[in-house]
Amino acid sequence: MTKLQNCLQNCAIYCGTYAKYNNSSIYGKWFNLSEYGSYDELITAMYELHSDEQDPEFMLQDYEGCELFEKLGLISECHISKDIYDIAEQINDSEYDSEVFEAVLNNFLDIDFQSAYEYVNNFYYGEYANDIEFVEYLYENDIPFNLPSFVVIDWEATARNIMYDYFESNGHYFRC
Numbered sequence: 001m002t003k004l005q006n007c008l009q010n011c012a013i014y015c016g017t018y019a020k021y022n023n024s025s026i027y028g029k030w031f032n033l034s035e036y037g038s039y040d041e042l043i044t045a046m047y048e049l050h051s052d053e054q055d056p057e058f059m060l061q062d063y064e065g066c067e068l069f070e071k072l073g074l075i076s077e078c079h080i081s082k083d084i085y086d087i088a089e090q091i092n093d094s095e096y097d098s099e100v101f102e103a104v105l106n107n108f109l110d111i112d113f114q115s116a117y118e119y120v121n122n123f124y125y126g127e128y129a130n131d132i133e134f135v136e137y138l139y140e141n142d143i144p145f146n147l148p149s150f151v152v153i154d155w156e157a158t159a160r161n162i163m164y165d166y167f168e169s170n171g172h173y174f175r176c
Helices: 002-010 016-024 038-049 067-071 082-093 097-103 113-123 131-142 153-165
Strands: 012-017 029-032 058-064 124-127 166-169 172-175
Touching: 002 016, 012 016, 016 058, 029 038, 038 124, 067 166, 082 113, 097 113, 097 172, 113 172, 124 131, 131 153, 131 166, 153 166
Parallel strands: none
Antiparallel strands: 012 029, 012 058, 124 172, 166 172
């Protein structure tokens, strides 16, 4: 499986046409986006499926595993963007999976992919089970000195205070 296919592995669309739908038919097919190397290959396959129509107007009647692309406005009932494969490739070339980008998109309105990409690269700290685990990570990696063993840290209070400068989304932590 190529890196491009990784990001698109679970993304599938059911493609029918408006003409068929308006004639009481939901005839179409599920297309797993990872099975196509580019947008053009996908569109060609969709045209081949609906070759019985002169100029088919595609209707994406359902889609699964495409939440990130939906949030970015790259996929909807009547549209699939040419950019979907380029963005999938950027995600796959990054060191992060699509869940990290989804976590950013869950917390910002009207953010485009490039801004989300930059935010992840600059402010992402990783995935942790809870705030205390995250703050312990910060202590172990970001505080430049060792505290003597007799010093006891109230991790719950410290986490509560530190989280004013960070946010969590689906277990992913980011600096504000």
